[in-house]
Amino acid sequence: MKQADLILLNGKIATVDEQFSFVEAVAVVDGWIIDTGTTEEIKKYSNNQTKVIDLEGKVMLPGVHDAHMHGVHTGLSLSTHFLDVSFPKVQSIADLQAVIQAAVDQTPAGTWIMGMGWNEMLIKECAAENRTPKKWDLDPVSPDHPVVINDYGAHRMVVNSKALTVCGITAETPDLKLVEGQIERIEGTREPSGYLNEWGAQVLVWQHIPALTDEELESCILRMNSELNKYGITSHVDILGIGGNQLFCGAWGEKSIAIYERLAREKKLTARVSVNLLAGIDGIQSYQAIIEGLKQTKLPEFKDRNWVKAETVKIFGDGGGWLRADNQVVEDHSRSTFPGTTDEEQEAEIIKTIVEVHRQGWQLGIHAIGGRTIDTIIKGYIQAFQQYPRECPRHFVIHGDDMTLENARDAGKFGIGMSVQSIAAYTIMDFMKMRFEPARGESLFSWREYQEEGVNVANGSDSNIFSLNWLQGVQFAVTRTTINGNSYRPDLTSSLADAIRMYTINGAKQEHLENVRGSIEIGKVADFQVLDQDIFSIQPEKIGETNVLMTIVDGTVVYEK
Structure with missing residues (x-):
């Protein structure tokens, strides 16, 4: 009998198979599931070289597949210099300015400041005036730093006057084609307001910001x-x-x-x-x-x-x-x-x-x-x-x-x-x-x-x-x-x-990979997560308060709380 590299015992393991059945234990070899069943059945795969994890009755599920996200961009947003201007942190123009001011105080003049997350419907002045943030909302705290802040959905951005100058976006800049995006102008003039919409307009700014190495x-x-x-x-x-x-x-x-x-x-x-x-x-x-x-x-x-x-x-x-x-x-x-x-x-x-x-x-x-x-x-x-x-x-x-x-x-x-x-x-x-x-x-x-x-x-x-x-x-x-x-x-x-x-x-x-992952079944990869609450027995309104205690990828523990 093949001995397991890893076995997990005494759990409430939701396999997410066709019947959404539960088992107590799982055996893993080389990152693949070789058996599931009761604790007693799976113990037979253990020897003194096997890593044994006692789940102590906790819920284990297959690892999550995040079916739509921006991974590298998420990593950028997690860096210390990237500003979070989302709700509830930013609920007013003063809140937005405070976040930018804190970055300005720590950043050499002329250095780009960037961030993401504003929602005009959740900023009180913007909601009251039915508008998005504009350059004059950013300028008072950032006269010497070019600033670019995307909205929560990433399709739109606001930049300050310094950024417009650096990027050469002026009243003389031609309007974009509809398919490219929009440079918003101040009403009654061709002066840019600092608000830009969609990728073609954003490129006018991003091409002037140093690319990541x-x-x-x-x-x-x-x-x-x-x-x-x-x-x-x-x-x-x-x-x-x-x-x-x-x-x-x-x-x-x-x-x-x-x-x-x-x-x-x-x-x-x-x-x-x-x-x-x-x-x-x-x-x-x-x-x-x-x-x-x-x-x-x-x-x-x-x-x-x-x-x-x-x-x-x-x-x-x-x-x-x-x-x-x-x-x-x-x-x-x-x-x-x-x-x-x-x-x-x-x-x-x-x-x-x-x-x-x-x-x-x-x-x-x-x-x-x-x-x-x-x-x-x-x-x-x-x-x-x-x-x-x-x-x-x-x-x-x-x-x-x-x-x-x-x-x-x-x-x-x-x-x-x-x-x-x-x-x-x-x-x-x-x-x-x-x-x-x-x-x-x-x-x-x-x-x-x-x-x-x-x-x-x-x-x-x-x-x-x-x-x-x-x-x-x-x-x-x-x-x-x-x-x-x-x-x-x-x-x-x-x-x-x-x-x-x-x-x-x-x-x-x-992903055309349902035969490889997505459930805890024999012949699939050993990607699991262990939760601190039994989401099958608590009130549904409490599910979001549950924490992940352990994450396993390819049979290896990659996170423990």
């Missing part, structure tokens, strides 16, 4: 891995590629792909990664930019796709949301990120791009918040399947905030998945729902109904935008109660088992 990118990855492990996360997605080379100091760029692969070969990674390729050159989302970006993309040879792989193309279908024409609450229905002067022209460009990327053999994940975007990309996915049939590409919708049951039925029928973020709903649903009629707004994020229609719903954090605490996301899914204590349509809650599936086996399915 290879050593700094490696530090970001390792710092981020360590943080993931604290939350029981053992695998994740990252968004990287040629289209991100000039965004966020290169934290979205293609260099990190090769660094991930090198770190995996050196056995330094403590979380597996699936790279979604940001292919649109300079971040531009158009058929030409994306197809040309894919043509120029050069990937390393991946030694073990269970650790690092890049088989998916990430496209931004919209920014803040391309809403359906029947939305009666918000007058501005916005637009897609794709070129076109009409909705129909934009739709045609998106579908043309989907079909070609699919034809080339890639999996697709498309950012879609607004209903018009969701309608369009599902239509495009179906057209691609039917024009170029192939075995289960498992294209997916990222976010899918305004998904309808009709969308879900089509998605279920054609094997289209969703990559959602219930931690986002937990955090911001209170004001997101205001963009919709009350009945529609309160029924957003109905993941249980989508799953009942056959949609594979995987869950993640969208870090560094939202918290990595997946258990808070589970809490929202099973209660539909937000961070502010507001409950919406509790009849649409998910079961606890389904909420856990979204963070484990469903994420593995999104």
Whole structure:
């Protein structure tokens, strides 16, 4: 009988298999599960060389797969010089200025100051005046330092006057094409206000900020891995590629792909990664930019796709949301990120791009918040399947905030998945729902109904935008109660088992790796997490307070609280 390297005994182990069954113990050899069962059954695999962990009745689950996040960018945001200006830390312009002032006091003049997290609806002056932060909100405390602060969603930024000067953005700077983004002007003039929207506009700033070195990118990855492990996360997605080379100091760029692969070969990674390729050159989302970006993309040879792989193309279908024409609450229905002067022209460009990327053999994940975007990309996915049939590409919708049951039925029928973020709903649903009629707004994020229609719903954090605490996301899914204590349509809650599936086996399915990870079964990798509370017996409203005591990746303990 083969002796185990590691056995875990006396636990309440949720296998997340087809029946969502429980066992007491697990045996591991070379990072793979060789048996599960009772404590007595598994003890037979032990000898004096075996590491034995007594779970003492605690709950153990498969490691979490974060199905949508920005990994290197998360590592950058965890660095000491990156400013956090999110709520509740920043609730007023004075709060924002205080954070910047503290950085100015410790930073040599002329050095860039950067950060992320503002939400104009949660800054009292901005909410009262129906505006975003502007350069004059930053200038009083930063006359000698260029400052760039992204919003919580990363699509928008505000910079101060010093940054505009350094970047040469003036009244004479030509307006951008709609597909590139927006340089906002002060009303009645061409003077820039300091507010810029979308990637093409952001590149005008980021190209003047020193890019991260290879050593700094490696530090970001390792710092981020360590943080993931604290939350029981053992695998994740990252968004990287040629289209991100000039965004966020290169934290979205293609260099990190090769660094991930090198770190995996050196056995330094403590979380597996699936790279979604940001292919649109300079971040531009158009058929030409994306197809040309894919043509120029050069990937390393991946030694073990269970650790690092890049088989998916990430496209931004919209920014803040391309809403359906029947939305009666918000007058501005916005637009897609794709070129076109009409909705129909934009739709045609998106579908043309989907079909070609699919034809080339890639999996697709498309950012879609607004209903018009969701309608369009599902239509495009179906057209691609039917024009170029192939075995289960498992294209997916990222976010899918305004998904309808009709969308879900089509998605279920054609094997289209969703990559959602219930931690986002937990955090911001209170004001997101205001963009919709009350009945529609309160029924957003109905993941249980989508799953009942056959949609594979995987869950993640969208870090560094939202918290990595997946258990808070589970809490929202099973209660539909937000961070502010507001409950919406509790009849649409998910079961606890389904909420856990979204963070484990469903994420593995999104990656075409359900035979390798996502559940605790014989023949799968030994990626586990141990919790300090029994989430199967406590009140659902307490699940988010649960902590991870231990995280195991590939049969090795990588985190202990």
